[in-house]
Amino acid sequence: MVSLRGPQNMPVHFVDKHQCDLKANVNNIGPILDKLLEKGVIRQEVYDQIRDTPTTQEKMRKLFRGPLKSGGQKAKDVFYQILEKEESYLVDDLKRKESGAGAIWN
Numbered sequence: 001m002v003s004l005r006g007p008q009n010m011p012v013h014f015v016d017k018h019q020c021d022l023k024a025n026v027n028n029i030g031p032i033l034d035k036l037l038e039k040g041v042i043r044q045e046v047y048d049q050i051r052d053t054p055t056t057q058e059k060m061r062k063l064f065r066g067p068l069k070s071g072g073q074k075a076k077d078v079f080y081q082i083l084e085k086e087e088s089y090l091v092d093d094l095k096r097k098e099s100g101a102g103a104i105w106n
Helices: 019-025 031-037 044-049 057-065 067-086 088-099
Strands: 002-005 011-014
Touching: 002 044, 002 057, 002 067, 002 088, 011 067, 019 044, 031 044, 044 057, 057 067
Parallel strands: none
Antiparallel strands: 002 011
16 A cells, blocks of 8 residues: 655655554554464564563554564555554544545544
């Protein structure tokens, strides 16, 4: 999922564009991590480190700083697909916000 254009006219991925909102509002991190492990986006060691982190926001920060950053476009695509299933209302709200229709929460 790609949207808009960033510096040097490069495409900006949905998860990059909405990184702050995702970090603040994802609630269902357990199944997301399970599926990222299953899909090979994260290794068991990284999975364990993130799971041991006390808060969901800190878990999301570690996910963005580590595997999503190093995994590039492919990792972000897998993460986005998982988000669509596990956090569908949040993704829908962010899409509305992106399209200018406004979100339920701001």
